[in-house]
Amino acid sequence: MIKQSIKLTVDAVVFGYESDSKISVLLVKRRIAPYKGEWAIPGGFVKTSESLEEAVQRELKEETGVSISYLEQLYTFGESDRDPRERVVSVAYYGLIKPQDFDLNASTDAEEAEWFDIDELPELAFDHKRIIEVAINRLKGKVTYEPIGFELLDKEFPFSDLENLYVTLLGRPIDRRNFRKKMLSFGLLDELDKKSSTGRGRPANLFRFNSERYFSLKKEGFVFEI
Amino acid sequence: MIKQSIKLTVDAVVFGYESDSKISVLLVKRRIAPYKGEWAIPGGFVKTSESLEEAVQRELKEETGVSISYLEQLYTFGESDRDPRERVVSVAYYGLIKPQDFDLNASTDAEEAEWFDIDELPELAFDHKRIIEVAINRLKGKVTYEPIGFELLDKEFPFSDLENLYVTLLGRPIDRRNFRKKMLSFGLLDELDKKSSTGRGRPANLFRFNSERYFSLKKEGFVFEI
Numbered sequence: 057m058i059k060q061s062i063k064l065t066v067d068a069v070v071f072g073y074e075s076d077s078k079i080s081v082l083l084v085k086r087r088i089a090p091y092k093g094e095w096a097i098p099g100g101f102v103k104t105s106e107s108l109e110e111a112v113q114r115e116l117k118e119e120t121g122v123s124i125s126y127l128e129q130l131y132t133f134g135e136s137d138r139d140p141r142e143r144v145v146s147v148a149y150y151g152l153i154k155p156q157d158f159d160l161n162a163s164t165d166a167e168e169a170e171w172f173d174i175d176e177l178p179e180l181a182f183d184h185k186r187i188i189e190v191a192i193n194r195l196k197g198k199v200t201y202e203p204i205g206f207e208l209l210d211k212e213f214p215f216s217d218l219e220n221l222y223v224t225l226l227g228r229p230i231d232r233r234n235f236r237k238k239m240l241s242f243g244l245l246d247e248l249d250k251k252s253s254t255g256r257g258r259p260a261n262l263f264r265f266n267s268e269r270y271f272s273l274k275k276e277g278f279v280f281e282i
Numbered sequence: 283m284i285k286q287s288i289k290l291t292v293d294a295v296v297f298g299y300e301s302d303s304k305i306s307v308l309l310v311k312r313r314i315a316p317y318k319g320e321w322a323i324p325g326g327f328v329k330t331s332e333s334l335e336e337a338v339q340r341e342l343k344e345e346t347g348v349s350i351s352y353l354e355q356l357y358t359f360g361e362s363d364r365d366p367r368e369r370v371v372s373v374a375y376y377g378l379i380k381p382q383d384f385d386l387n388a389s390t391d392a393e394e395a396e397w398f399d400i401d402e403l404p405e406l407a408f409d410h411k412r413i414i415e416v417a418i419n420r421l422k423g424k425v426t427y428e429p430i431g432f433e434l435l436d437k438e439f440p441f442s443d444l445e446n447l448y449v450t451l452l453g454r455p456i457d458r459r460n461f462r463k464k465m466l467s468f469g470l471l472d473e474l475d476k477k478s479s480t481g482r483g484r485p486a487n488l489f490r491f492n493s494e495r496y497f498s499l500k501k502e503g504f505v506f507e508i
Binding site: 058060061062063064101102103104105106107108129131132134135136143145147 | 284286287288289290327328329330331332333334355357358360361362369371373
């Protein structure tokens with residue numbers, strides 16, 4: 057077979073969302089060269105025997121302590137000069153979690169692991185700034201045609217929590233009445249006979265995400281236009 | 283650096299669309315093992331010095347004679363057993379062209395190059411059937427949130443040509459009145475003071491795609507929900 061000097065890595069852009077707050081991204085401080093001491097997204101070389109998904113989950117766990125089972129493939133970055141050592145092509149993945157559900161624990165190639173507000177990122181190693189930008193755009197694009205983020209809400213939530221999540225993800229105000237109408241029209245939210253008790257304003261009915269209906273609609277090729 | 287026995291390839295899913303007809307995909311008959319004599323999507327090994335985009339355009343040109351400047355990255359396929367030789371990870375790209383604009387000319391690793399209706403595909407090498415399925419889903423998904431396909435229409439076209447393109451791409455009927463209303467609401471179509479002369483039915487006004495407005499809306503982050 058052809059002689060090829062290309063190495064393959066995986067990288068993980070893990071976004072965090074906490075109610076009513078901004079979106080953050082999980083970074084690690086590199087313990088090794090190149091870019092030693094600089095911040096980067098977690099990632100590393102794929103082992104010959106593991107799948108790309110196994111590799112990205114392993115690297116994320118090793119470098120940050122965060123163990124999540126679902127990361128979606130984002131894009132493969134292959135510019136010839138993106139690594140100063142040799143040609144390295146990286147398959148990037150992204151995911152969205154609630155930071156408070158995970159303890160950070162840097163190890164192996166990472167000296168520290170920390171959440172950074174996406175509007176206040178430090179200098180980043182390699183082309184990782186660009187990778188994060190691509191991931192942010194994908195996330196914003198995705199919420200407009202796919203109901204995502206339900207895993208970030210409590211199991212039972214007032215509708216306003218969902219609205220806030222979307223406003224934060226989209227980074228712009230939404231027409232609340234239209235949003236509610238559209239969201240409810242999918243039939244993905246079961247309205248419960250229970251009120252919220254946050255104490256702010258009038259108690260509102262709680263909702264629950266109907267994941268069974270979601271997967272059956274997906275299978276039929278239904279397109280969710282938010 | 284880490285020892286890794288992984289090779290990197292690129293593959294191209296090139297869709298063809300001709301007015302009022304079905305969607306086809308460009309395949310090559312393999313001249314070499316493995317899967318010698320079987321049909322596959324065009325593609326091959328990335329050279330260490332070339333970008334992924336250069337590699338996929340070169341392979342497509344070599345194996346089919348088709349030279350196109352824009353292919354969009356689809357997905358990276360990395361299952362450990364997808365190639366019988368050794369671990370091969372493939373970055374797949376896809377594009378959409380008018381078959382009549384290109385002469386096919388198989389060469390290098392390809393014995394033949396031919397268009398196949400996507401509903402009548404032959405047995406395919408490797409995991410290429412799955413790659414094509416992923417590409418078809420992406421194409422169908424994409425038209426619902428992005429106006430694509432204008433490059434497939436004549437420069438000036440009756441609105442019905444655009445409708446037919448969408449019906450074909452989506453593989454289902456559309457509500458013609460709503461579709462027209464939405465499409466025109468984006469302001470992406472300039473209605474010309476000219477009539478079509480296809481001879482079928484009443485002459486209808488011709489339209490032209492306003493690509494300048496399209497790119498300026500894209501830059502502002504406008505989402506086109508069809």
